[in-house]
Amino acid sequence: MAGQEPGATVLSLSKQSHWQAALDLLVSRRLGSDQRAFGALINSSGRATAWQVSLSILQLMPACRVLPNQIVIGAAINACARVGRWEHAFQLLSDMLHATLWLNQIICSSAVTSCERAAKWQEALQLLHHMYHTEVLPDAITLNAAISACAKSGQWEAALEIYSVLLGFASPDEFTFSAAISACEKGEQWAVALRLLQEEMAKFRVTPNQTILGAAIAALGRGEQTQAALQLLEASEGTRMQPSQISYNSAITACQRRGHWQMSLHLLAAMPSVGLLPDLISFNASMSSCERGGQWQMALHLFSDLRRFLQAPDVISFNAAISSCEKVGHWQMALCLFADLPAAKLLPDEVTFGAAVSACEKASEWSMALHLLAMMKWEPNTNLNLTSFGAALSACERNGHWPAVLLLLADMEKVQLHPNELCLSAAISTCRRGLQWQLGLHLLSMMQSPNVISCSAAIEACEAACQSRLLVQLLAGVQTALSFPLDPTSQPDFQLTHL
Numbered sequence: 229m230a231g232q233e234p235g236a237t238v239l240s241l242s243k244q245s246h247w248q249a250a251l252d253l254l255v256s257r258r259l260g261s262d263q264r265a266f267g268a269l270i271n272s273s274g275r276a277t278a279w280q281v282s283l284s285i286l287q288l289m290p291a292c293r294v295l296p297n298q299i300v301i302g303a304a305i306n307a308c309a310r311v312g313r314w315e316h317a318f319q320l321l322s323d324m325l326h327a328t329l330w331l332n333q334i335i336c337s338s339a340v341t342s343c344e345r346a347a348k349w350q351e352a353l354q355l356l357h358h359m360y361h362t363e364v365l366p367d368a369i370t371l372n373a374a375i376s377a378c379a380k381s382g383q384w385e386a387a388l389e390i391y392s393v394l395l396g397f398a399s400p401d402e403f404t405f406s407a408a409i410s411a412c413e414k415g416e417q418w419a420v421a422l423r424l425l426q427e428e429m430a431k432f433r434v435t436p437n438q439t440i441l442g443a444a445i446a447a448l449g450r451g452e453q454t455q456a457a458l459q460l461l462e463a464s465e466g467t468r469m470q471p472s473q474i475s476y477n478s479a480i481t482a483c484q485r486r487g488h489w490q491m492s493l494h495l496l497a498a499m500p501s502v503g504l505l506p507d508l509i510s511f512n513a514s515m516s517s518c519e520r521g522g523q524w525q526m527a528l529h530l531f532s533d534l535r536r537f538l539q540a541p542d543v544i545s546f547n548a549a550i551s552s553c554e555k556v557g558h559w560q561m562a563l564c565l566f567a568d569l570p571a572a573k574l575l576p577d578e579v580t581f582g583a584a585v586s587a588c589e590k591a592s593e594w595s596m597a598l599h600l601l602a603m604m605k606w607e608p609n610t611n612l613n614l615t616s617f618g619a620a621l622s623a624c625e626r627n628g629h630w631p632a633v634l635l636l637l638a639d640m641e642k643v644q645l646h647p648n649e650l651c652l653s654a655a656i657s658t659c660r661r662g663l664q665w666q667l668g669l670h671l672l673s674m675m676q677s678p679n680v681i682s683c684s685a686a687i688e689a690c691e692a693a694c695q696s697r698l699l700v701q702l703l704a705g706v707q708t709a710l711s712f713p714l715d716p717t718s719q720p721d722f723q724l725t726h727l
Contacts, residue, residue, distance in 0.1 A: 312345030384415030418451030442474035449482025489521035
């Protein structure tokens with residue numbers, strides 16, 4: 229490159245994607261490059277996702293006595309957009325307005341794209357409104373990015389509103405429908421997704437692709453329209469929208485939500501026949517389907533296959549396997565799986581602990597349930613919740629271990645969890661078994677809407693303790709609680725005296 233002007237050298241290196249060499253040359257010699265060279269250098273570093281370098285180059289321009297123009301700032305905004313750095317893109321837009329530089333369609337499109345990558349739908353809409361007020365007309369790319377930003381946040385109504393705006397500027401394409409149907413899927417609007425697929429796409433002669441098919445099947449699955457999802461998957465075979473891994477996973481997930489474990493397994497087995505390999509999502513959805521259908525042995529068989537073929541189960545895989553054991557009371561198998569988590573370099577989450585504690589509760593293993601609950605306190609990615617406490621209280625109830633009930637209730641107070649009706653019912657039943665009538669009546673007084681089981685347990689506790697006077701008073705309170713009072717906001721009074 230001998231004999232070239234310094235600015236031309238920088239421009240040449242930038243066009244060849246040698247942005248680091250161009251930057252070194254610029255910094256070491258403080259070359260008086262022009263705006264074109266800086267713009268090319270920012271573009272080159274931006275394509276390499278070196279957005280911070282792009283911003284540094286922009287800040288270096290005044291020292292080189294070169295003022296940024298629309299093209300240069302637009303290139304920096306585009307660099308930020310590539311990695312979803314919407315805050316920096318917004319700041320650059322603000323700088324442009326303060327420098328009285330006019331925004332154009334390309335710059336605004338890059339800024340909206342940065343919002344889309346970061347799922348900042350509200351900011352994307354703000355930009356669209358700003359474009360409208362500054363008479364910068366958005367193009368299809370900009371509006372598609374805004375629809376996609378709404379889709380990522382499940383804002384299906386906003387996505388469809390932008391879709392309506394787009395129809396006034398341009399014809400929708402595959403990207404438009406992919407984003408709009410995805411928005412409907414996340415917003416659980418399966419009927420709208422189906423209308424977009426079957427009516428709107430036909431109207432504009434847009435052929436569905438694999439991404440659109442997967443989003444539509446996922447939308448039907450979320451709406452528990454399993455049969456429609458399977459029909460759509462079957463109809464797509466042999467067409468341009470040949471089912472993809474995403475489509476099959478969406479269909480398997482649709483079956484999982486309804487507990488159709490046989491169909492889940494059929495789809496899982498059919499994937500290799502159409503040239504698709506099941507992935508982690510395929511196995512996890514199939515295992516969850518078996519778990520919901522009470523097919524614990526099949527769930528464990530799939531878990532074994534997953535370890536053999538993919539060798540990388542995640543915490544969702546373990547949760548499905550542990551939950552399948554919990555459903556049928558195989559607490560020892562559930563705890564064996566729980567103990568395998570460290571070897572897989574995985575941390576249990578709230579679902580893992582909840583399933584393991586529930587497995588112990590079904591087997592009346594109250595001490596192990598309390599041990600798991602104690603472990604849960606020290607796990608960084610879990611929070612103690614009512615479900616886990618309820619299962620532990622129920623385990624204690626099965627054994628009449630009322631001292632443990634007192635400890636659990638105290639722990640709930642420490643973590644600011646108010647016991648719900650199920651927790652209090654289990655605690656009162658434990659008091660009945662342990663003849664702790666005073667504690668049982670105190671717990672009953674804490675219930676906003678006492679049920680028949682709780683009242684019966686308290687009555688039996690008083691009866692066993694020969695507390696005839698309190699029994700009569702309690703029966704009067706039960707009659708009030710289980711009747712229909714004239715004032716629906718009133719609550720029965722169980723504040724018994726002389727406890």
